[in-house]
Amino acid sequence: MSRIPTLNSPFLLGFDEIERALERVTRSTSDGYPPYNIERIGQSDTQAETLRITLAVAGFTRDQLEIVVEDGQLVIRGKQTDDKTRAYLHRGIAARQFQRVFLLADGMQVSGADLVNGLLSVDLHRPEPQRRGKVIDITVRD
Structure with a gap:
């Protein structure tokens, strides 16, 4: 199957x-776990636009969660291990692992993360871009 470029405009x-x-992004598949929200938190004159990603990670401790920015992606991982010392009569809550990947635009920065009542919130902000211009000299060749 040949690949048709989506951005094939000469401009x-x-x-x-x-x-x-x-x-x-289109290749990555996910089972929908853990569920998450993404919300826009207002922009003000003194603060850049902030986005908040909130994941429902009930049952995970701080030590079982990892947040990494690598190759322009925000990667959030959770890893639980089975407690071998417990003898379950019924087990409906499984020890799970997950990995959520969010592609970050240029300039997006992680400003912090909080874990409260089973909800992991990761705040991102994008500083206002500075408008830059450059005048290109034209060389005349005869």
């Missing part, structure tokens, strides 16, 4: 990374 130069990122 879109250097967007290969975005195309690869879109392919990564």
